[in-house]
Structure formats: structure tokens, C-alpha cells
Amino acid sequence: MPYFCEIKKRLNEIKEKDEIIILAIETSCDETSAAVVKNGRIVLSNKISSQAELHRHYGGVVPEIASRKHVEAINPIIDEAMNEAGIGFDRLDGIGVTYGPGLVGALLVGLSTAKALAYALSLPLVGVDHIEGHISANYISHPELEPPFLCLVVSGGHTHLVWVKNYGDYKVVGMTRDDAAGEAFDKVARVLGLPYPGGPSIDSVAKKGNAQAIQFPRAYIDEDHFDFSFSGLKTAVINYLHNLKQRNEAYRIEDVAASFQQAVVDVLVSKTIKAAARFGLSKIAIAGGVAANSALRNCMSLQAQKHGYELFYPQPVFCTDNAAMIGCAAYYNLIHGKADDLYLNVEPSFSKITARYPQK
Ligand SMILES: Nc1ncnc2c1ncn2[C@@H]1O[C@H](COP(=O)(O)OP(=O)(O)OP(=O)(O)O)[C@@H](O)[C@H]1O
Ligand SMILES: [Mg+2]
Structure with missing residues (x-):
């Protein structure tokens, strides 16, 4: 079955499911992170590989070095997250990934990986706004917060x-x-x-x-x-x-x-x-x-x-960059029917959280 038909079927199935498990990926800056999150707020694993030591030498993040390190770290960190969660890829219901804002090269590593996984596993791809992710971190630490x-x-x-x-x-x-x-x-x-x-x-x-x-x-x-x-x-x-x-x-x-x-x-x-x-x-x-x-x-x-x-x-751990917060935001997008196609591109300098109140 073509990918988009599979996804349509998956999104319909998700509406009926009690348990939704998302593999999330975050690579917007200098942390390579992968997490497995159940029903938006239960973190089954949250692995973070920080490049801070490397960039310390330069006094700040060097974008090209960050991208290269993400390429090295991304697959092992996903394996670690899946192993710690103790589930197989067949148990996943979606792939969440930060698509912006952030460093263009760094974002591309995460998004390309997420697309490859979504396509290979016939899973919905959910692009997450990094700032929405930061806000969502509060839902993880406070299950009662609405x-x-x-x-x-x-x-x-x-x-x-x-x-x-x-x-x-x-x-x-x-x-x-x-x-x-x-x-x-x-x-x-x-x-x-x-x-x-x-x-x-x-x-x-x-x-x-x-x-x-x-x-x-x-x-x-x-x-x-x-x-x-x-x-x-x-x-x-x-x-x-x-x-x-x-x-x-x-x-x-x-x-x-x-x-x-x-x-x-x-x-x-x-x-x-x-x-x-x-x-x-x-x-x-x-x-x-x-x-x-x-x-x-x-x-x-x-x-x-x-x-x-x-x-x-x-x-x-959920304040600075991490994939668990991305998994949480992806869950709320997914259950509200918001999934992306494989044409999704990175948005290095745009966040959807820009609408002013009151409008100016
Ligand atoms: N204890 C702390 N006190 C003050 N600032 C802190 C503390 N811990 C981390 N920070 C600051 O938080 C920032 C990193 O946070 P975060 O990872 O959310 O930012 P970012 O991902 O680089 O940017 P953005 O989320 O806006 O794209 C750094 O500027 C760091 O100095
Ligand atoms: Mg951040």
C-alpha cells in the first residue's frame, strides 16, 4: 500500500487507541536527543547526547560541528531510547521531530532521520515547533496541568x-x-x-x-x-x-x-x-x-x-533541549489529526508561536 494510504489508515486507527506511543527526535541545536513517550505525558525513555564539552572550546555553538556530531550520534541515541523503553519499532504509533526553529544543518539531521523512519515503518510523521516543545515540557512534569x-x-x-x-x-x-x-x-x-x-x-x-x-x-x-x-x-x-x-x-x-x-x-x-x-x-x-x-x-x-x-x-532535564518534550507536543498534534507529509522541510527561523495578542 502507498505510504499516504497507510498513514490515512493509521490516523483513523489512532482515534480508537487507548495507548499511543511516539518516538521523538530533537536536534535543533547542540543536543542530540531521542525519547519514547506514551500518551503524551509518560516518558518511557529520554536519551540526550550533549555536545557542550565540544563547543565550550569555542565559547558557543559552532553550527557545522554541531551538524556533523548529530550525524554521528543520531542512530545510536535512537537505539538507546528504544532499548531503554523496552519496546520494538512495531509498537510505535508515530514519529515526532523538531523541524524548527534552530540551526538549519542540525535540524536537517533530525528531520531526515525521522522521515526515513516514518517511511520505512509506515508511521505518521509529526513535525514539532521547538518552542511548543519547551512549553509542553510542563505537561510531563505536571500530569494535572491543562x-x-x-x-x-x-x-x-x-x-x-x-x-x-x-x-x-x-x-x-x-x-x-x-x-x-x-x-x-x-x-x-x-x-x-x-x-x-x-x-x-x-x-x-x-x-x-x-x-x-x-x-x-x-x-x-x-x-x-x-x-x-x-x-x-x-x-x-x-x-x-x-x-x-x-x-x-x-x-x-x-x-x-x-x-x-x-x-x-x-x-x-x-x-x-x-x-x-x-x-x-x-x-x-x-x-x-x-x-x-x-x-x-x-x-x-x-x-x-x-x-x-x-x-x-x-x-x-526537561527545561533544556530534550526529545521527551517533543514527543509530548507531537502527541497532542497527532490526536488532533495534525500529521505532516514527507515534503516537510526545516524552518530554521520560524516558530508558529508568533501571533500577537492583541493583534498589532
Ligand atoms: N540554570 C540556568 N540558569 C540560567 N540559564 C540557563 C540555566 N541552564 C541553562 N540556561 C540557559 O538556557 C539556554 C539553553 O536553553 P535551551 O536549550 O532551551 O535553548 P536553545 O535550545 O539554545 O534555544 P531555543 O530553545 O530558543 O531555540 C542557554 O542560554 C543556557 O545558558
Ligand atoms: Mg531549546
Whole structure:
């Protein structure tokens, strides 16, 4: 039977099934990951091969090296994920894969692999938006969580405040106008001489610092919109260090890291709490690599409790890039009949989560 006829049959069968198992693949940046996820929220395996050690040498991700490493790692990581899940390929109901946004070469490795598997196994292919994946990580860590809720997506490339109206229905209520929060962490860490990736380095060093030592700017904190800006903060840290160095004055890296981190956290928390009130939402979630930040978690928890919001955040392993979150998002797409054909291409710089509310 031709592939598309098989898929039509499969999609009809899926409507009747109680147990849907998805093999998911994530290769958008420098993590090669494969996961097996049951019914969207039960993670049977989640294997991640990180290239961080390799890119540390260059102070950031080198796209061509990332693609080549994905090619080496992808098949073994899929085998590991299937073995750990303890199931054969015949038990799968679909293949989920990140198709964007991300690095073009890196995405192509994951998508080509997913297409080959989908075709060979006659399974539906489900292309997943990476940002939808990050948001979905919350469903894994909190099986009781259902939309609607407000989600602060803070990752290496994105800082979005998203009103999750329903599965697959997103409205952006605010976003960064320049650098993403994770990008600011990475750039400031580099200036401070801390290792890549900068976020975890700053998080750990800041624990020994005084967050009130230096008053760095908190852009837009009092303005009546939910957009962010972190590029001025990054420049303020660079200028602060430059001035001290020129005067041959010493500084404590711990204090600079803690004060920078506090400036980021204050803006993120303040805007999120105000947006939840503005849009009448009682649940707040955070997602993306920066959601693993201890100061952000602590501060958001305190403020959410103070203002009466329920707060959700993923376990650290589901904050940074992983295939389990892609499997979760793929499940909700699949049960809503959203599968892709084999012409699906990568979308390096497009996310479907762009629609603004209110429309501008
Ligand atoms: N504990 C932490 N504190 C602050 N930032 C962190 C922490 N852990 C990770 N990060 C940051 O999170 C980012 C990586 O997150 P993630 O993997 O979600 O981003 P990405 O996939 O590169 O970007 P995107 O998801 O926007 O495409 C990096 O910028 C990293 O420094
Ligand atoms: Mg990511």
C-alpha cells in the first residue's frame, strides 16, 4: 500500500487507541536527543547526547560541528531510547521531530532521520515547533496541568510570554525586542570568563555573590507592555567591568553574576505576574533552559504565592533541549489529526508561536 494510504489508515486507527506511543527526535541545536513517550505525558525513555564539552572550546555553538556530531550520534541515541523503553519499532504509533526553529544543518539531521523512519515503518510523521516543545515540557512534569495558562518561555534564542489558550492555540502577549534571556546569560558569562553554557555557570557562581551589590538596569520594568529587552543590560555589565579594569580596580565575579542575574529575574518575574493579572489567568508556567535557573524559580515561586497564582515548572532535564518534550507536543498534534507529509522541510527561523495578542 502507498505510504499516504497507510498513514490515512493509521490516523483513523489512532482515534480508537487507548495507548499511543511516539518516538521523538530533537536536534535543533547542540543536543542530540531521542525519547519514547506514551500518551503524551509518560516518558518511557529520554536519551540526550550533549555536545557542550565540544563547543565550550569555542565559547558557543559552532553550527557545522554541531551538524556533523548529530550525524554521528543520531542512530545510536535512537537505539538507546528504544532499548531503554523496552519496546520494538512495531509498537510505535508515530514519529515526532523538531523541524524548527534552530540551526538549519542540525535540524536537517533530525528531520531526515525521522522521515526515513516514518517511511520505512509506515508511521505518521509529526513535525514539532521547538518552542511548543519547551512549553509542553510542563505537561510531563505536571500530569494535572491543562490549558489555559500563561507560559514564560526563556531559552537560548527566545523570551516569550505566551498565553496558552488550548493545546496548539497560542497567543504571544510579550517578547524580547533584542537578546533572549539565555543569550544574555551566555554573553555575560563569556565576559566574566565563565565556561559555556553561561546560564548554569552564572547560576552557580551567583550563589556566592551579593545580588544587591550593583544596580544594573531593568529595562521596561515599569512600562505598560509585556515586551523585554536584555541587550542594554548586557552592555551595562560590559561597561561596568571595562571601567573597573581601566581604573585597575578589583571586582568580585560572584557579585557581578548575582547582580546581573537578579536584574534579569526581576524583569521576568514582574512582567509575568502582571501579564497573568491582565489576562485573568490563574496558572503560570515557565519553560526553556533559563527555567532551570534557581533564582528565577525561587523568585517566581515567592511572587506567584504572594499573588495567588499556581506555578508550574519542568524538572531541570526537561527545561533544556530534550526529545521527551517533543514527543509530548507531537502527541497532542497527532490526536488532533495534525500529521505532516514527507515534503516537510526545516524552518530554521520560524516558530508558529508568533501571533500577537492583541493583534498589532
Ligand atoms: N540554570 C540556568 N540558569 C540560567 N540559564 C540557563 C540555566 N541552564 C541553562 N540556561 C540557559 O538556557 C539556554 C539553553 O536553553 P535551551 O536549550 O532551551 O535553548 P536553545 O535550545 O539554545 O534555544 P531555543 O530553545 O530558543 O531555540 C542557554 O542560554 C543556557 O545558558
Ligand atoms: Mg531549546
